[in-house]
Amino acid sequence: xxxxxGDSGVVEKKSIPPLIKWPGGKRSLAQTILQFVPRRYxxxxxxxxxxxxxxxxxxxxxxxxxxxxxxxxxAYMHVRDHKDDLIRAMRSLKNSEDDYYAVRASxxxxxxxxxxxxxxxTRLAFNGIHRVNLQGQFNVPYGHKTHLSTIDELHLASASExxxxxxxxxxxxxxxxxxxxxxxxxxxxxxxxxxxxxxxxVKYNERIFSWDDQERLARHARELASRGCRVIVSNADHxxxxxxxxxxxxxxxxxxxxxxxxxxxxxxxxECIFVLGGKAC
Numbered sequence: 001x002x003x004x005x006g007d008s009g010v011v012e013k014k015s016i017p018p019l020i021k022w023p024g025g026k027r028s029l030a031q032t033i034l035q036f037v038p039r040r041y042x043x044x045x046x047x048x049x050x051x052x053x054x055x056x057x058x059x060x061x062x063x064x065x066x067x068x069x070x071x072x073x074x075a076y077m078h079v080r081d082h083k084d085d086l087i088r089a090m091r092s093l094k095n096s097e098d099d100y101y102a103v104r105a106s107x108x109x110x111x112x113x114x115x116x117x118x119x120x121x122t123r124l125a126f127n128g129i130h131r132v133n134l135q136g137q138f139n140v141p142y143g144h145k146t147h148l149s150t151i152d153e154l155h156l157a158s159a160s161e162x163x164x165x166x167x168x169x170x171x172x173x174x175x176x177x178x179x180x181x182x183x184x185x186x187x188x189x190x191x192x193x194x195x196x197x198x199x200x201x202v203k204y205n206e207r208i209f210s211w212d213d214q215e216r217l218a219r220h221a222r223e224l225a226s227r228g229c230r231v232i233v234s235n236a237d238h239x240x241x242x243x244x245x246x247x248x249x250x251x252x253x254x255x256x257x258x259x260x261x262x263x264x265x266x267x268x269x270x271e272c273i274f275v276l277g278g279k280a281c
Contacts, residue, residue, distance in 0.1 A: 014059070015030075015056065015057040015058070015059060016056050016057075016059070016155070016158045016159065016162060017053075017056065017155070018051040018052050018053045018056050019051070019052070019056070019076075019079065019119070019155065019156065019159045020050075020051045020052075020072070020075075020118075020119070020122045020130055021051055021122065021127070021128045021129050021130065022050035022051030022052075022053075022129075022130055023050075023129065023130065023131060024050065024189070024191060024192065025050055025051040025053050026053045026054055026189060026234060027051070027053040028255045028256065029053075029234070029253055029255055029271070029273075030053045030054050030056075030057035030058075031057065032253055032273070033054050033187070033232060033234070033273060034054070034057060034058055036230070036232050036251075036273065036275050037058060037185055037230070037232070038185065038230055038278055041060075041183055041184060041185045041230065041278075042062070042181070042182075042183040042184040042185075043060075043062045043063065043064060043180065043184045043185075044058065044060035044062065044063040044064070044184070044185050044187070045063070045064045045065075045176065045177050045180050045184060045185065045186040045187065046063070046064075046065050046066070046186075046187045046189070047065075047066045047067075047171075047172075047173035047176045047177055047186075047188060048066075048067060048068075048173065048188060048189045048190055048191065049065045049066060049067040049072070049073075049076070050067060050072070050189065051130075052065070052076075054187055054189070055162075055166075056159070056162055059162050060185075061165065062165060063165070063166045063167065064166070064167045064169075064176060064177075064179075065163075065166050065167065065168050065169075066168070066169045066170060066171050066173070066176040067170060068170060068171075068172070069170070070170045071114060071118055072118065072130075073168055073169065073170040074111055074114055074115055074118070075114075075115040075118040075119055076163060076168050077111075077115075077168050078111065078112060078115035078116075079115070079119075079156060079159050079160050079163055080160055080163035080164060080166065080168065082112065082115075083156060083157060083160040085112055086112065086115055086116060086119070086156070087151060087153055087156065089112055089113060089115075089116040090116045090119060090120055090150050090151040091150065091151065093116065093120050093150045094150065095124055095145075095146060095148055095149070095150050096146070097142045097144070100121075100124055100142040101142065103117055103120055103121060104121060104138055118130075119151065119156075120150055120151075121138055121140070123148065123150065123151065123152070124142065124143055124145065124148065124150070125138075125140035125141070125142070125143050126140055126141045126142065126143040126144075127140075127143065128143065173188065173190070173217065173220070174216065174217075174220050177220070177224060180224055180227070180229050181227055181228065181229065182227055182228030182229070183228060183229075183278070184229045184230070185229065185230045185232070185278070186221075186224050186229050186230070186231050186232070187232045187233075187234075188217060188221060188231070188232070188233045188234070189233075189234040190209050190213070190214070190217055190233075190234075190235065191208045191209040192208070192209060192235060192236050214235075214241070214244060215244065217233070218233075218244045218245060221233055221245075221248075221274075221276065222247075222276065224277065225276040225277025225278070226277070227277075228277065228278065229277050229278060230275075230277050230278025231275070231276050231277050231278075232273060232274070232275050233245065233248070233273070233274040233275075234271060234272070234273055234274075235271065235272050235274065236271060236272065237252055237269075237270040237271050237272045241272060241274075242272070245272075245274040245276075247276070248274035248275055248276045249274065249275040249276065250272055250273075250274055251272065251273040251274075251275070252270050252271070252272055253270065253271055253272070253273060254268050254269070254270050254271075255268070255269060255271065256268055256269075
């Protein structure tokens with residue numbers, strides 16, 4: 001899908017896969033979400049970046065990207081600004097079970113080594129997923145894909161190019177989108193799980209993104225739409241959220257669940273895309 005942003009009318013570049021597989025990532029829904037992005041717009045904002053599936057599919061000319069995970073933002077900054085140094089650092093690592101667990105247990109001191117560790121672990125981890133425990137420690141076991149190199153240099157180079165003009169910060173979603181204005185696109189993909197789609201949904205999600213934050217996000221989304229922004233919110237298909245976003249367009253979409261380790265055990269789940277403000281033209 002060719003889209004244009006800003007006033008230059010320059011056609012954006014080809015979509016690429018996300019560099020990291022992030023819990024709750026929108027890889028399978030990215031093209032559906034892009035249907036709600038206007039053909040012409042100003043700046044693209046994505047405050048809950050994660051794996052950045054929608055950003056890498058859209059590849060806007062001007063963007064402001066953020067995530068509360070500072071380790072993740074550090075990795076993206078090095079992909080953007082220090083690609084060659086990062087490639088050299090990752091070439092020095094090896095793909096073996098012993099090496100994997102040694103890297104997983106390590107605590108690098110330099111930002112470069114921290115970035116290399118993040119990308120190495122997410123490439124070689126089981127199912128290629130990023131996951132941490134309650135102490136914030138990466139805890140995914142080794143994936144035993146011994147045929148993989150420690151880095152996909154072409155993919156990293158493509159991601160570096162896509163990020164070349166992006167502003168990257170680690171900040172609260174409201175703070176990072178305060179500058180959004182008429183004609184901009186803001187895509188919110190807050191943390192949530194659809195595992196508890198009925199009873200207990202709010203309580204289960206409280207520890208990853210509180211209900212107070214959900215309400216604050218909805219209020220801020222309305223305020224951005226009132227400025228003339230196109231606001232798109234991904235969230236769970238749950239009555240409490242339908243009520244919270246009652247004045248938004250609601251599009252229920254279906255995707256495979258990625259909770260089960262084996263694909264044959266994964267079921268289809270529904271999520272919502274809430275849209276307000278601007279125009280999809």
